[in-house]
Every structure is written in C-alpha cells, then in structure tokens.
Amino acid sequence: MAEEQRGGTGRSEAPSQGQAFRKEERPLTFPSMASRPEPDFTLDVFHRSLLTASVAVAVLISAYTLLQVPSMPEEVPIHWSLSGTVSYGSRSTVVLIALTLLPIVIGTAVLTRFPKIFNFPFELSKDNAQRQYRNAVQMLVWVTAALTVMSTGLYLPWLLGNENIVLVHVGTAVLVASMVFFVVRMYKLR
Template sequence: MQRPGIKIQPEPIDRIIEVIGLIGLILLIGIPLLFFSEIPDTIPRHFGVDGTPDRFANKSQIWVLPIIGLVLYVGLLWTSKYPHLFNFPQKITEQNANKQYKQAVRGMRLIKVVLVWVLAYITYSTIQTAQGNQNGLGNYLIPVLIITVVGMLGYSLLQSTKKEGGK
C-alpha cells in the first residue's frame, strides 16, 4: 500500500524553528566572511576529544564547515518536502499520516537547527583559537551534543508513537 502524499502546513512553532535555523546558517557563512582577513595563515583543522586543536591547515580550510553545512541544510530542506518517503516506527495510514508527517518534518527542522548552530560554533571557535583568543572548543561540546541529539531522537520517537489525543 502506498503512503498518502499530503502537504504539511507548518505551525507557528515550525516557522520559529525555521527562522532559528536560517539565522544559524547565515552565521555559519557570515562568520568566516567577517573574520577571513583577520585569520592567521594557519588555523586549527581538527580538535581532539578534549576540545584542543591537534591538527592544523591553511586558513582557506575555514570554508569546509560552512560548505558542508550549506549542502546538508539544503539537502534536509529538500528531503523534508517528501515525508511520505521517510521511515516510520509504525504503519502510516490516512488517519495518522498528517500527525506522523508533521512530527517527522519538525524533527528534520530541529536537525537543521542543531547542525548549523554546532557548525557555526565550531567555525567561530576555530577562528578564535587561531587568533589566540580561546583555547579550543572546550570539553563540554561533545557531551552537550550527545545529550541534545539523543534527547531530540527520544522525544521524536515518543511523539510519533503517542496515540492521537493521548498523553
């Protein structure tokens, strides 16, 4: 049986999430644009688990994360237009399609937000570290990122399996 292909109308919270993601994307691209002339010729290219730089590269490498972020953002934006192609933990029917699709698309929006803001933070921290203003990413980035991603996935899974009108 083919899943219903319906157009999902964003709610106000979805529009807010999109704006937050777009602001993050603008920062991700804007930060290197603003600071590029001030960046030393060598910048940190890789950070160890403790957040300190352990590999270095030419300053032109500052564009790697913004390019990756832009490609992933656009890819997730495009993919979220086709929720009927996603995998779901339960069977999609005419009765539950709107709820399931809406929740899945919201999850994609949240992934975009986390993605661009984390990449913007890493890009900013790379520049600050290269300029000697900071000593790496900090040792809290990985735990915060893990908690955020696991929390989002858990919340999305709970929402998608919750019965219509249930608690």
C-alpha cells in the same frame, strides 16, 4: 474476484504493487511512498520560526566565516580531543568544512517540505499518516537547529581566536535528545 477478472488490481495484489489497500476492518494502508497521501498540515509558528532562524543563522555565519578566511592565521584549530588536546590544520580546512556543513543544514531544512518520502518503521494508514508526517517534520526542524548550533560552535573558535567549542557539545546534546524524543513519540503516535 470480479475486479481481478476485469483486469483491475485485486486486494491481494495491491500491497505488492504499492497501492493503498484495506485489511479487513483496519484503516486504509499505504505500503509505498507513491500511494501515501500528500501532507495537509502546516507547521506551528514556533517550529516555522525555529526552522527559518536556523537556516538564516547557518547561512549568515557560514558566509561571514568564509569572508574571514583570508584574515585567519595560517593554522587554525580543527580537532578537539576528549582530553582537551587541540589539533591544528590549514585555513583551507575552514572553507571545506563551511562548504560541507551549510548544504547539510539547508538540505535538512528542505527535506521538511517532503514528509511523504520519509522512511517509517511501520506502514502508514489513513488514520496516522498526517500525525506521523507532522512528528517527522518537527524532528527535522530540531535536527536543523542542532546542526546550526554545532556548526556555529565550530566557526566561533576560528572567528574569535579561542578554543572554546561548548556550542558543539550543546548542539550534539540537542541533536541526540530531539531524535530520541521524536522517535519515541513516533511509536506512541502509531
């Protein structure tokens, strides 16, 4: 009460103003992104390598695909239905897809640097913030890898002249499996 009289933020006002606060005997809680602590961990070698390789492969395969567009046939496969029917479209579609997928992969990789801004389905506390950050960053590393596999699976039929998109399915499976794994783990790490 004395703090409120001096013009400071009282305990009851702290959550509404986005400031860190402590509820009774529980750890310090961060109700807003601004009040959260900075990440103080580094990714393990495996996840750093996976992220670096994913971005490198995405950049290289996208660049190579874009360089090959002039030598591609006028019509290229652009959609594969579940029944196996293939739809064809202009090779300018290849350019559009490559220029869309590459920024998505790079953007996802860049987001791994800013776990403080991620949305979590519960409040972070002093006790769980760093492990939640690490888990979320690892999930994004796997999402980046899955997106790279999916985009490579799209580019290969154009580059090789076949209609095999098995890597798209593999990438989709990795994407779904990794997201389920890390979301379940997020709740266990609370």
